[in-house]
Every structure is written in C-alpha cells, then in structure tokens.
Amino acid sequence: MSMNNQGRPTRSEDIETGCAPATFTGNRALILEEKLIFESGSTDRTGIDFPAAPDAPSKLGGLERSVEIGLPGLSESETVRHYTRLSRQNYGIDLGFFPLGSCTMKHNPRLNEKMARLPGFADIHPLQPQQTVQGAYQVIDELADWLKTLTGMPAVAMSPKAGAHGELCGVLAIRSALEARGDAREVILVPESAHGTNPATAAFAGYKVEDIPATKEGRVDLDALIARLGPDVAGVMITNPNTCGLFERDMKKISDAVHEAGGFVYCDGANFNAIVGKVRPGDLGVDAMHINLHKTFSTPHGGGGPGSGPVVFSEALAPFAPLPFVEGQGGEYRLVEEENAEEHHASSFGRMVAFHGQMGMFTRALTYMLSHGADGLRQVSEDAVLNANYILRSLEDVLDAPFAPSGPCMHEALFSDKGFADGFTTLDIAKGLIDEGFHPMTMYFPLVVHGAMLIEPTETESKDAIDEFVGALRHVVAAAKSGDANLKAAPHHAPRRRLDETMAARKPVLVYKDSETAA
Amino acid sequence: MRYLPLTPDDRDAMLARIGVASVDDLFSDVPEEARLTGTIRDLPDHASEMAVERHMQKLANKNLVAGSVPFFLGAGAYRHHVPSSVDHLIQRGEFLTAYTPYQPEIAQGTLQVLFEFQTQVARLFGCDVANASMYDGSTACWEAITMAGRITRRKKALLSNGLHPHYVSVANSMARFTGDDVISSAPELSAKTDIADLIDMIDAETSCVVVQYPDILGRMEDLTALAAKAQEAGALLVAVVTEPVALGAVKSPGEMGADIVVGEGQSLGVGLQFGGPYVGLFACKQKYVRQMPGRLCGETVDAEGKRGFVLTLSTREQHIRREKATSNICTNSGLCALAFSIHMTLLGEKGLRDLAQLNHAKAVKAAQQLAQIDGVSVVNDSFFNEFTVILPVDAREAVRELADRSILGGVSLGRLYPNESELSHALLITVTETCTDADVDALVSALREVLS
Numbered sequence: 001m002s003m004n005n006q007g008r009p010t011r012s013e014d015i016e017t018g019c020a021p022a023t024f025t026g027n028r029a030l031i032l033e034e035k036l037i038f039e040s041g042s043t044d045r046t047g048i049d050f051p052a053a054p055d056a057p058s059k060l061g062g063l064e065r066s067v068e069i070g071l072p073g074l075s076e077s078e079t080v081r082h083y084t085r086l087s088r089q090n091y092g093i094d095l096g097f098f099p100l101g102s103c104t105m106k107h108n109p110r111l112n113e114k115m116a117r118l119p120g121f122a123d124i125h126p127l128q129p130q131q132t133v134q135g136a137y138q139v140i141d142e143l144a145d146w147l148k149t150l151t152g153m154p155a156v157a158m159s160p161k162a163g164a165h166g167e168l169c170g171v172l173a174i175r176s177a178l179e180a181r182g183d184a185r186e187v188i189l190v191p192e193s194a195h196g197t198n199p200a201t202a203a204f205a206g207y208k209v210e211d212i213p214a215t216k217e218g219r220v221d222l223d224a225l226i227a228r229l230g231p232d233v234a235g236v237m238i239t240n241p242n243t244c245g246l247f248e249r250d251m252k253k254i255s256d257a258v259h260e261a262g263g264f265v266y267c268d269g270a271n272f273n274a275i276v277g278k279v280r281p282g283d284l285g286v287d288a289m290h291i292n293l294h295k296t297f298s299t300p301h302g303g304g305g306p307g308s309g310p311v312v313f314s315e316a317l318a319p320f321a322p323l324p325f326v327e328g329q330g331g332e333y334r335l336v337e338e339e340n341a342e343e344h345h346a347s348s349f350g351r352m353v354a355f356h357g358q359m360g361m362f363t364r365a366l367t368y369m370l371s372h373g374a375d376g377l378r379q380v381s382e383d384a385v386l387n388a389n390y391i392l393r394s395l396e397d398v399l400d401a402p403f404a405p406s407g408p409c410m411h412e413a414l415f416s417d418k419g420f421a422d423g424f425t426t427l428d429i430a431k432g433l434i435d436e437g438f439h440p441m442t443m444y445f446p447l448v449v450h451g452a453m454l455i456e457p458t459e460t461e462s463k464d465a466i467d468e469f470v471g472a473l474r475h476v477v478a479a480a481k482s483g484d485a486n487l488k489a490a491p492h493h494a495p496r497r498r499l500d501e502t503m504a505a506r507k508p509v510l511v512y513k514d515s516e517t518a519a
Numbered sequence: 520m521r522y523l524p525l526t527p528d529d530r531d532a533m534l535a536r537i538g539v540a541s542v543d544d545l546f547s548d549v550p551e552e553a554r555l556t557g558t559i560r561d562l563p564d565h566a567s568e569m570a571v572e573r574h575m576q577k578l579a580n581k582n583l584v585a586g587s588v589p590f591f592l593g594a595g596a597y598r599h600h601v602p603s604s605v606d607h608l609i610q611r612g613e614f615l616t617a618y619t620p621y622q623p624e625i626a627q628g629t630l631q632v633l634f635e636f637q638t639q640v641a642r643l644f645g646c647d648v649a650n651a652s653m654y655d656g657s658t659a660c661w662e663a664i665t666m667a668g669r670i671t672r673r674k675k676a677l678l679s680n681g682l683h684p685h686y687v688s689v690a691n692s693m694a695r696f697t698g699d700d701v702i703s704s705a706p707e708l709s710a711k712t713d714i715a716d717l718i719d720m721i722d723a724e725t726s727c728v729v730v731q732y733p734d735i736l737g738r739m740e741d742l743t744a745l746a747a748k749a750q751e752a753g754a755l756l757v758a759v760v761t762e763p764v765a766l767g768a769v770k771s772p773g774e775m776g777a778d779i780v781v782g783e784g785q786s787l788g789v790g791l792q793f794g795g796p797y798v799g800l801f802a803c804k805q806k807y808v809r810q811m812p813g814r815l816c817g818e819t820v821d822a823e824g825k826r827g828f829v830l831t832l833s834t835r836e837q838h839i840r841r842e843k844a845t846s847n848i849c850t851n852s853g854l855c856a857l858a859f860s861i862h863m864t865l866l867g868e869k870g871l872r873d874l875a876q877l878n879h880a881k882a883v884k885a886a887q888q889l890a891q892i893d894g895v896s897v898v899n900d901s902f903f904n905e906f907t908v909i910l911p912v913d914a915r916e917a918v919r920e921l922a923d924r925s926i927l928g929g930v931s932l933g934r935l936y937p938n939e940s941e942l943s944h945a946l947l948i949t950v951t952e953t954c955t956d957a958d959v960d961a962l963v964s965a966l967r968e969v970l971s
C-alpha cells in the first residue's frame with residue numbers, strides 16, 4: 001500500500017508554534033487523562049468468565065450478603081487500557097535516571113522476574129508437606145549462604161518483610177539477648193541522620209530513643225558516643241555507609257566501645273550497595289544488620305514494595321533469631337518452627353510473620369547474585385561509588401556539598417540548598433528536574449543538612465546518563481540561584497502541576513464517594 | 520557484565536574528573552584492615568543468563584507444583600486463578616520499577632491505583648477508609664492490635680481461638696516486648712465458634728477482641744453481638760479476613776460493626792508464592808483514621824485545579840514522626856496491592872459474587888463427598904470454601920501419604936498446632952474454583968485408600 005500524498009502538506013514550516021492550546025478532552029496526545037474505575041466501571045460488568053456453580057445447598061450460616069458492595073468491574077479490554085494509561089503517568093527506572101538517595105534504584109533485571117515466575121517457585125503453598133518443597137528451601141538456604149558470606153556474619157533470619165521489619169527483628173533480638181542475661185536496659189542511641197524507621201523501630205520495640213551527636217564531617221561523634229554509653233544503653237543503631245553517604249571510619253571502635261559497655265550494635269544496612277564485596281560488616285563488630293534485597297540485590301520496588309529485609313546476626317545474637325528458618329542437613333532441608341525449636345533454638349524470640357518471608361524476592365535476589373557472582377558484586381559497589389563521586393565532583397562548584405571537603409563519598413552524594421535565591425527551595429529543584437525528564441533525588445533527608453538533596457546514581461547508570469543529569473541539574477540550579485519564576489511553577493510538562501498536599505491533609509479524601517459524581 | 524554500563528575508558532575519565540588515581544582511593548575511609556582484597560572466596564564468579572536459568576530451573580523442579588496435582592491447601596494462603604492480564608499489567612516497567620510515590624506529579628499512575636485500591640478494600644470490608652497496604656495479614660493483625668491499644672489506652676487483647684495460629688504467634692512475639700497482654704488459646708473441634716466465650720471475657724481492661732472471619736477452621740458466625748458488647752465496654756472489635764473472596768458471598772465484618780478490619784489480600788492477583796510477598800489489607804472507621812499505620816493516598820487538586828492524588832496524613836509516619844510514629848512501616852506491598860486491585864477490577868461485583876458462589880458450591884459438594892468416607896466427619900455447620908474434617912488417623916500422616924500419591928490434600932491441624940494432641944486428627948480442606956470434580960474424586964478415593 002502506498003500513501004496518497006496529493007494535496008497533503010509534507011513540511012511544517014508554516015505552522016505557528018508557541019503556547020499549546022487546551023484540548024477538548026483534556027488529553028495531550030500521549031498523555032491521556034483516565035477516569036477512576038468508580039466512574040467508568042459498573043457492578044454488572046466483568047472481565048472474567050466463570051462456569052456456572054454446581055447446585056449445592058448454602059452452608060453460609062445465614063450470613064448471605066444482602067447489600068451491594070459497590071465494586072465496579074471492567075471488561076478485560078477496558079482493564080488493560082485503564083492500567084496501561086495509568087502506568088504512563090508514572091516514572092520508573094525503565095524510563096530513565098532515578099537517583100533517589102538511600103533507595104538504590106538500580107536496574108531490575110528481567111531474568112529475575114522470569115525466574116520468580118517459574119511455577120516451581122510461584123505456584124507452591126507455604127504449608128505444603130516439606131518433602132514437596134525441598135527446592136524452595138534450597139533457594140532460601142543458598143541465598144542465606146550468600147548473605148552470610150558477603151557480610152561475614154554467622155547467621156541470618158530470612159523472614160523479615162522489608163528494611164523496617166528487619167530493623168525490628170534486629171532490635172528484638174538485642175532485647176531478647178539482654179533479657180536473657182537479666183539486663184533490662186532502656187535506651188537505644190540513634191544518630192540524628194538516621195532514617196525515620198530507626199527511631200520508630202526502637203520505640204516500637206519498647207525502647208527510649210536518644211540522639212547520637214555528629215561531627216562537622218557528618219559522622220558519628222565517637223567521643224560523645226563513648227561518653228553516653230553506660231548500663232542503661234541497650235545498643236546503638238548506626239547506618240553504615242551513613243545517610244550522608246559517608247563511611248563510618250570509626251565503626252570498629254564504636255562497636256568495641258558499645259560491646260565493652262555491655263550493649264549491642266545494630267547496623268542499618270540499607271546502604272550495603274556501596275560496600276558489597278569490599279567490606280564485611282562482620283569485620284566491623286556489627287551484631288545485627290538488615291539487608292534490603294529490594295535495594296542492593298535489585299528486586300523491583302513496585303511503586304512502594306514488596307521488599308525483603310533479611311537480618312544477619314553475630315554469634316552473640318544468633319540464638320535469639322526469629323522463627324521459622326530453614327536448616328539443611330546432608331542435602332535434606334527442614335523448617336525449624338515452633339514445633340521443633342526447643343531442640344536447639346529455644347531462645348528464639350518467636351515468629352514475626354506468617355509463613356517464611358518473601359520467597360518471590362528470594363528467587364529474584366539469588367538470580368541476581370548468581371548473575372553477578374563475587375567478581376560482579378565487587379564491581380557493582382566500585383561502580384556505584386565511582387558514579388556517586390563523579391556526581392559529587394561535577395556539581396560541587398554550583399551546589400553546596402557540606403561534607404565534600406572531607407574526602408570521597410560512598411554510593412551517594414549529599415548537597416544542601418545554600419545559595420538559592422530568596423524563596424527558592426530544594427522542592428523547586430526537584431520539580432525542575434521533573435520537567436527535564438529525570439526523577440528527582442531524595443529531598444529533605446537526612447535531616448542534618450538544610451534542604452538536603454541526596455543523590456544516589458547506582459552502578460547501572462552509564463557515564464552519558466550521568467553527564468546528561470549533571471547538565472540538567474546545573475541548569476536547574478542556575479535557575480534557582482537567579483530566582484527564575486518559571487522554576488517556581490515547575491513542573492510544567494508532567495501529567496500534573498504541583499499538587500496541593502496541604503489541602504489533601506486538611507480534609508482527607510481517602511476513598512471515592514459516589515456523591516462526587518452528582519456534585 | 521551485562522548490567523554494568525561503564526567501560527574501562529569511562530572509568531578512567533571519571534577518575535580523572537574526581538582527581539584520584541584508582542577506585543580504591545574512593546574507599547580510603549574504610550580502615551585498611553577491614554578492606555577485602557580481591558573477590559570473596561567461596562562464591563562463584565559471574566554467570567550467563569543461560570547458566571543462571573539452568574540452576575534456578577533445577578531448584579524449581581524439585582518442588583511439587585500446586586497446579587500440577589489435585590490441590591486443597593488453604594489456611595491463610597489460597598490458590599485462585601489469576602487472569603493473565605494481571606501479571607502482564609503489573610510487569611509494566613512504569614509500575615514495576617517505580618519507587619514509593621514521593622513525587623506525585625510523576626507518580627499519578629501508582630497514586631490513582633492506590634486510591635482505587637483503598638476504596639475497593641474499604642467497600643469490601645464494609646469500612647469507611649483503608650490504607651495503601653501492609654506487609655501481609657499477620658503483620659496487619661498485630662498493627663491493628665497496637666492501634667486499638669493507642670485508641671483505648673488499654674493493653675489487653677482477646678484473641679479468638681479461631682484466629683490463624685501464625686497470626687497469634689506474631690502477636691505473642693511482639694506483645695512480649697511491648698507489654699501488651701495477649702489472651703489466646705487453641706480452637707476446639709466444634710461447629711460453634713468461641714464468640715459467646717469472648718463476649719463473657721470482655722472487661723474494662725480489654726482494648727480489643729480479635730476474631731477471624733471465616734475462622735481458622737472455616738467457620739463463620741454473626742459478629743454483630745460481639746461488636747456491640749466490645750464497644751459497650753469501650754473496646755474495639757478487630758476482624759481478620761484471610762480469604763477476601765468469601766466477602767463476595769457473606770456480609771462484611773464492617774456491616775456487622777467491626778471497628779478495624781484487616782486481612783490477607785493474597786487471594787486476589789498475587790498467587791501462592793510459597794508465603795510471600797503477600798499484601799496486608801487494613802481498613803477502619805473514619806474516626807480512627809489518624810491512628811492508622813502505613814501509607815494513605817488522598818485526593819487533591821493541582822495548581823491548575825485538576826484532580827490528582829498524593830500520599831497524605833504523613834504526620835502519622837516514621838519519616839516525619841520518628842519515634843512517635845504510629846508504626847515503623849515504610850516500604851509496604853505496593854505491587855501486590857496493584858495486582859489485587861487489577862484482579863478486583865476484572866471481577867467487579869458480579870465476578871466476585873460468581874467466584875464466591877462457585878467456591879462455596881464446590882466446597883459444599885466436596886464436603887458432602889468426604890463425609891461419606893467411613894470414619895470421616897465434617898466439623899463445620901457453616902463454612903465458605905474451607906472446612907475441617909476429622910479423620911480416624913493422624914492427619915499429618917495422612918497428608919504425607921496423600922502427597923506420596925501426588926495429591927496435596929489439605930493442611931493438617933497438627934502442622935499448625937503441633938502441641939495440641941486433640942487436634943491431631945483434624946484436616947483443613949480448601950476447595951476453590953481451581954479444583955475440578957476429578958480432583959475432588961481423586962482426593963476422596965486416595966483418602967479412602969489411605970484410611971483403609
């Protein structure tokens with residue numbers, strides 16, 4: 001077939017450019033507005049066919065539903081379109097650079113997805129007879145082995161569901177160990193730069209939280225910490241590399257001091273990506289550390305989870321690790337649960353979760369580890385650190401980098417909002433970056449730096465991608481310094497302009513109300 | 520290495536810009552004695568896709584796939600048919616590879632999904648509001664207990680003996696540290712639940728009563744009186760739903776007065792996955808919304824007045840509140856919530872009712888067939904798609920012998936309650952739409968053989 005070009009203009013020079021007019025539909029070509037399912041669907045429409053139910057008497061105990069639930073359905077074709085349209089209003093790593101500090105948004109290999117979906121992993125029940133799921137236990141055991149070897153720690157609890165859940169696991173093990181020796185300590189020390197989950201976890205576990213002061217260099221103040229240690233301190237929670245992107249040089253000294261004072265050392269391992277294959281936390285005196293498989297080991301973030309937060313333990317804490325766990329003996333695996341824990345795991349603090357953890361994340365993480373191998377993982381941390389330092393040194397002449405003078409950073413570079421024109425903030429930088437086609441960095445975290453911007457490129461970005469980002473960020477920073485009103489109004493090109501978060505919180509609308517359509 | 524784009528030339532150019540001679544100089548803050556030289560021994564080096572796939576497939580082959588045999592397990596994890604479009608849609612990179620929607624202007628996809636998800640969950644549970652998901656049902660259950668404690672300022676939680684034993688275990692482990700008083704016991708093999716006993720046990724110290732619906736033995740009873748009694752005493756009723764499909768057939772806990780309804784959403788969209796990742800559902804009455812754990816998505820407008828969605832009420836959360844937060848949860852179960860929501864959208868009300876009816880009718884027929892085996896009796900008067908039978912032999916043994924015949928016949932209560940000898944002959948059997956008549960016939964005849 002050939003195109004009939006008669007009378008068809010083929011050049012665009014006569015077209016007027018300039019401000020885009022509003023469209024009739026509100027759509028803008030590939031950016032399509034999408035109604036809520038409560039506006040487009042109906043309760044009698046469905047995208048799934050079922051065979052008729054066989055005749056059988058009801059045994060519902062007289063509890064038959066009498067009122068409508070109000071769940072709208074869509075046909076399959078409409079469903080696919082609804083979610084496809086919504087997906088296009090999202091930014092993901094697949095689309096571009098996503099330097100969200102502390103979140104390690106690296107490429108998610110598709111082999112991982114394929115392996116997690118093998119029916120032998122995806123379609124097995126957690127309570128199947130143990131003889132029918134030996135391969136699943138082997139996955140858990142092999143992954144546990146990698147984690148123990150990479151961290152130099154003797155034990156690992158696999159069941160925690162995410163980083164914060166892992167923190168809870170570690171802190172509960174600390175408390176159990178102290179209780180076992182009759183030592184009721186009350187305080188956990190946490191640096192101000194720590195992630196919010198650290199103090200929240202310590203409080204959840206019944207501890208009082210006190211700040212550890214930081215040095216001007218952005219590290220734990222060793223002398224102040226030592227001065228605070230005493231018989232009431234159960235332990236410390238230290239992030240290493242820390243959330244300023246710096247390695248805690250004194251980690252071993254910190255651990256020794258805490259141990260000497262009878263406490264334990266929890267390490268937040270969210271930033272393990274910077275040191276995997278280069279440093280073993282076990283060599284630094286750490287007693288417990290969670291590992292975010294959804295960061296360091298590339299399991300996808302899915303718009304907010306699921307994650308997985310296995311916790312490695314020192315000899316001192318291992319006996320208190322939670323149930324259940326997998327134990328291998330002569331090629332046979334078994335589950336240690338409430339039933340058989342008495343045999344040799346009587347001090348476990350118990351179960352944190354139904355079943356045995358995030359199997360779907362285990363298969364992905366193991367696939368990733370096998371793909372990279374020991375040599376690849378070492379290269380991962382080296383490239384992650386190289387990329388971050390490259391960013392630090394490419395921006396420090398235009399952005400205030402409070403800790404840059406003290407030396408290299410690890411996997412992420414931290415900047416502040418110093419020097420922007422009056423009224424211009426980190427938020428404006430973020431929104432400007434959105435218009436330039438990038439996901440912004442982490443903003444306003446850690447709290448120790450004013451208007452913090454935490455940039456974590458990860459190892460899966462190319463030099464070209466980083467150069468482009470640096471160029472765009474320098475441009476946006478220049479706008480913030482000169483007080484460019486356009487930046488204040490950014491983003492201009494995203495599916496939505498700035499959203500009113502104050503209004504959302506003042507009069508929360510958390511579910512769709514049918515009356516809205518009438519209004 | 521296929522996931523690493525930097526070339527040796529790139530690395531050299533970047534080191535030059537940084538002003539160091541080698542990558543090792545960037546690790547100068549790591550004390551010498553803690554630095555590893557060379558790669559870690561005992562671990563293999565990198566491998567091709569092909570080699571990795573071969574290894575993983577070998578491990579997968581060692582497992583007996585649920586879908587390859589007659590399959591009747593439940594007890595908090597249910598095997599339902601997940602339509603193909605669900606897995607296709609959740610693998611769109613814009614959903615799969617996004618983070619928590621901290622930048623709402625470029626995360627409206629995730630946010631609108633969460634708003635729809637919250638609405639679906641709230642309506643299904645008969646509650647005013649729902650959050651954007653928890654890790655799973657068991658952790659959602661514990662969070663509900665702590666939330667009730669914050670609201671009532673009381674510390675005693677009465678757990679129904681029909682609550683999933685793993686959920687009870689989680690609550691017991693946590694309560695040991697928080698100082699909460701958790702009262703629980705093992706279920707009795709009778710047709711009646713312990714609702715009447717729970718009503719008697721409520722007192723002025725009770726913060727909440729936690730009851731599973733349908734319960735661990737599959738039984739269901741009206742919760743209205745229990746809710747009223749709890750509230751009269753200043754306590755809350757927390758209802759736990761591990762099989763949300765049931766609510767296509769029976770009244771929701773919210774309709775019967777529950778204050779907080781939590782659940783496991785794995786039944787829809789997520790699959791068995793050997794226990795995780797799953798998706799915790801969390802809903803409650805409007806008046807308790809500021810005590811909820813976890814993320815909440817809310818509606819707002821943008822600078823041009825267009826409707827949009829954002830994460831909201833975050834002053835409850837760890838990143839703002841730190842040690843005063845309602846929970847320490849951060850990453851939740853977003854992608855599983857998406858899968859749940861897509862599956863629910865495909866079903867719609869009609870589909871959910873049809874699915875529920877199909878499950879129930881198949882289960883009723885299977886129970887009738889099983890009851891005809893000599894020595895086998897059904898405990899339940901009421902059930903949805905899961906019921907308990909008593910065997911003349913130890914049920915764990917029977918399950919193993921059925922597995923030897925390539926039938927996954929159910930969950931023995933001995934596995935769930937190893938220390939309760941009175942429960943050792945009980946077997947929990949679940950029949951969903953995925954079980955064919957031939958599957959049920961195979962179970963019945965294999966069980967006859969095992970028992971003969």
Ligand SMILES: Cc1ncc(COP(=O)(O)O)c(C=O)c1O
Pocket residue numbers: 102103162163164165195197198239243268270271292307308309848849850
């Ligand atoms: C430093 C740090 N600690 C802990 C966490 C909590 O991990 P998760 O979100 O998996 O619970 C995060 C995640 O954002 C983090 O960045």
